[in-house]
Amino acid sequence: MAFWASAAEAVTWTRAPRQILDDSRPPFYRWYPDAELNTCANALDRHVADGRAAQPALIWDSPVSGSQRIYTYGELLDETARFAGVLRSLGVHRGDRVVIYLPMIPEALIAMLACARIGAVHSVVFGGFAPHELAARIDDARPAVVVSASCGIEPSRVVQYKPMLDAALDASEHPPQHCVIVQRDRHRCELVPGRDLDWHQLIATAEPVAAVPVAATDPLYVLYTSGTTGRPKGIVRDNGGHAVALAWSMRHVFDVEPGDVFWAASDVGWVVGHSYIVYGPLLVGATTVMYEGKPVGTPDPGAFWRVIAEHGVKILLTAPTAIRAIRKEDPEGSCLAKYDTSALTTLFLAGERLDPDTYHWASDKLNVPVVDHWWQTETGWPIAANPMGIERLPFKAGSPTVPMPGYDVHILHPSGSRCAPGEQGAICLRLPLPPGTLPTLWDDDARYEASYLCEHPGYYLTGDGGYLDEDGYLFVLGRIDDVINVAGHRFSTGAIEAVLATHPAVAECAVIGVADEIKGQVPRGFVVLQAGASAEGVAGELVALVRAEIGAVACVRDVDVVAALPKTRSGKILRKAMRGIAHGTDEPIPSTIEDPAVLHALRPILAP
Numbered sequence: 238m239a240f241w242a243s244a245a246e247a248v249t250w251t252r253a254p255r256q257i258l259d260d261s262r263p264p265f266y267r268w269y270p271d272a273e274l275n276t277c278a279n280a281l282d283r284h285v286a287d288g289r290a291a292q293p294a295l296i297w298d299s300p301v302s303g304s305q306r307i308y309t310y311g312e313l314l315d316e317t318a319r320f321a322g323v324l325r326s327l328g329v330h331r332g333d334r335v336v337i338y339l340p341m342i343p344e345a346l347i348a349m350l351a352c353a354r355i356g357a358v359h360s361v362v363f364g365g366f367a368p369h370e371l372a373a374r375i376d377d378a379r380p381a382v383v384v385s386a387s388c389g390i391e392p393s394r395v396v397q398y399k400p401m402l403d404a405a406l407d408a409s410e411h412p413p414q415h416c417v418i419v420q421r422d423r424h425r426c427e428l429v430p431g432r433d434l435d436w437h438q439l440i441a442t443a444e445p446v447a448a449v450p451v452a453a454t455d456p457l458y459v460l461y462t463s464g465t466t467g468r469p470k471g472i473v474r475d476n477g478g479h480a481v482a483l484a485w486s487m488r489h490v491f492d493v494e495p496g497d498v499f500w501a502a503s504d505v506g507w508v509v510g511h512s513y514i515v516y517g518p519l520l521v522g523a524t525t526v527m528y529e530g531k532p533v534g535t536p537d538p539g540a541f542w543r544v545i546a547e548h549g550v551k552i553l554l555t556a557p558t559a560i561r562a563i564r565k566e567d568p569e570g571s572c573l574a575k576y577d578t579s580a581l582t583t584l585f586l587a588g589e590r591l592d593p594d595t596y597h598w599a600s601d602k603l604n605v606p607v608v609d610h611w612w613q614t615e616t617g618w619p620i621a622a623n624p625m626g627i628e629r630l631p632f633k634a635g636s637p638t639v640p641m642p643g644y645d646v647h648i649l650h651p652s653g654s655r656c657a658p659g660e661q662g663a664i665c666l667r668l669p670l671p672p673g674t675l676p677t678l679w680d681d682d683a684r685y686e687a688s689y690l691c692e693h694p695g696y697y698l699t700g701d702g703g704y705l706d707e708d709g710y711l712f713v714l715g716r717i718d719d720v721i722n723v724a725g726h727r728f729s730t731g732a733i734e735a736v737l738a739t740h741p742a743v744a745e746c747a748v749i750g751v752a753d754e755i756k757g758q759v760p761r762g763f764v765v766l767q768a769g770a771s772a773e774g775v776a777g778e779l780v781a782l783v784r785a786e787i788g789a790v791a792c793v794r795d796v797d798v799v800a801a802l803p804k805t806r807s808g809k810i811l812r813k814a815m816r817g818i819a820h821g822t823d824e825p826i827p828s829t830i831e832d833p834a835v836l837h838a839l840r841p842i843l844a845p
């Protein structure tokens with residue numbers, strides 16, 4: 238408790254915490270229950286007040302649009318305060334939700350901070366999600382306003398956001414009264430009179446508003462993530478614990494000081510973007526880089542090194558998949574030699590397992606420490622890492638090092654007993670979780686308990702499997718549920734199955750994650766057709782269906798039509814056995830299998 242009382246001193250409170258943890262209602266815990274603050278004021282106003290008004294706060298670098306823009310802390314505060322005024326004028330009040338469906342443009346960060354400023358709750362939806370996914374999130378969050386844009390820019394095409402937004406609003410049961418649309422030069426869209434409003438017109442005349450104090454336990458945002466079912470889970474983040482934990486992690490995990498340039502090459506639609514593009518760097522007065530581009534193809538595999546050199550990036554945080562993509566196109570690192578990357582002190586990687594090959598390649602080529610760290614949307618900041626701002630522990634390839642303060646990591650057998658060092662099991666965290674982690678799911682305490690807390694009472698189930706070695710180093714081996722990780726993006730195989738099942742020719746289906754050289758994992762679908770249905774063209778239609786319903790980013794490229802799926806006698810599809818064959822690590826075949834010949838027949842299709 239003393240630790241988190243002391244860590245709280247890094248935050249400016251409008252009412253300082255007297256109580257640190259409310260543990261009166263287990264398994265629900267609340268940090269800093271009597272405190273008040275404003276997260277936006279901590280991210281912007283206090284740095285301006287401390288003399289950082291002229292320091293760059295945000296560097297936006299967009300090779301796909303050929304643009305760059307630097308916002309100082311003073312400018313970012315001004316734009317944010319005025320957009321907060323826009324939201325206020327549209328009737329958004331403390332506790333109201335605002336859905337943000339934007340590409341990687343500064344307005345995304347400004348809209349998030351503006352919500353925080355007036356105590357509204359933002360829910361950012363990744364721009365690569367299709368209308369159906371957006372509609373599901375709108376219906377769960379019931380926003381007062383949606384903020385979106387005319388388009389996003391992918392290397393191969395302009396992605397028109399407005400038709401997707403319109404389709405989502407048509408499909409949703411709780412559409413907002415107003416949409417604020419950022420019109421981008423590359424493609425301008427039609428606005429629906431009365432409903433849609435132009436960001437630039439509104440902000441030109443908006444009155445800035447001051448930050449309002451909110452309870453530390455008030456929600457700052459809801460971020461939806463994939464669970465094991467098709468319905469996304471609304472991860473809630475509160476204001477106080479979040480600010481304390483992120484400020485602590487910026488200093489002690491990432492070793493960032495005020496004025497340092499920190500770049501998380503992710504997307505604001507994912508948790509990495511929330512924590513380490515937007516809030517983390519700004520909470521500690523650093524400069525954050527927002528990059529609208531890819532590691533390769535915009536224009537070449539030297540893109541990341543150019544950004545580091547041009548903006549003096551000290552810390553880069555990205556996903557291993559980005560490094561694998563660069564390595565594939567430039568194995569010798571010849572693009573790297575063209576840039577002066579001497580400002581870079583550390584490369585942090587997260588979002589998926591860091592394979593030792595990628596770790597060694599990045600270490601050799603960049604000649605800086607490469608730090609694996611493990612966390613999830615639910616926790617918001619690293620569960621395990623090498624705390625570079627405290628002491629650099631010896632690295633072990635394949636391990637994200639050791640648990641961070643507040644995370645009491647245990648490896649459990651299915652029975653609930655603890656595994657010995659080196660023994661694999663379910664990675665669980667003993668309650669309470671530290672500040673900054675999810676207090677619950679949006680509007681659904683029961684689902685929070687059922688999803689995470691029931692399997693092993695007193696523990697939070699991470700969904701990952703792994704082990705602790707004799708030295709206390711954690712090794713994360715992968716998900717033990719039906720969540721898959723595609724290029725550092727999290728998807729539910731259940732959600733993809735639900736889409737495949739809507740095709741009229743499909744009788745039943747299974748989706749599993751299979752290994753991919755670049756993306757770590759990609760989903761692969763197997764369908765059994767209805768009696769009499771023709772297989773002609775079905776696979777292509779199913780791939781198109783997933784693109785339309787979930788989004789291209791789910792990367793479903795292969796769907797196989799098979800005669801039957803392996804099942805237990807009670808009718809449960811043996812996905813684990815299928816995964817084992819696909820990974821070349823044959824799992825024991827359960828004795829409850831209905832017909833071993835069905836699994837046998839799939840072997841040639843599944844085998845790596």
Ligand code: COA
Pocket residue numbers: 340363364365366389391393396502503504507509531532533555556558559562587588724725726755756788789790791792
């Ligand atoms: N809006 C619309 N479409 C999007 C999108 C967005 N924001 N992001 C991705 N897509 C689309 C892409 O255009 C692509 O469509 P296509 O099938 O028509 O080509 C598809 O989704 C897959 O995109 P992507 O995952 O970017 O794969 P890729 O093969 O184009 O590129 C990588 C591969 C490795 C370069 C890319 O996955 C990458 O940059 N990964 C880093 C991931 C990351 O930052 N993760 C965050 C966790 S830290």
Ligand code: AMP
Pocket residue numbers: 462508586587588589590591609610611612613614615637699700701713714715716722725726727
């Ligand atoms: P997300 O919620 O999208 O951040 O995904 C979280 C999941 O990504 C975790 O549960 C892990 O399965 C995986 N993951 C994230 N970081 C790592 C890592 N460093 N090593 C292994 N797996 C990781």
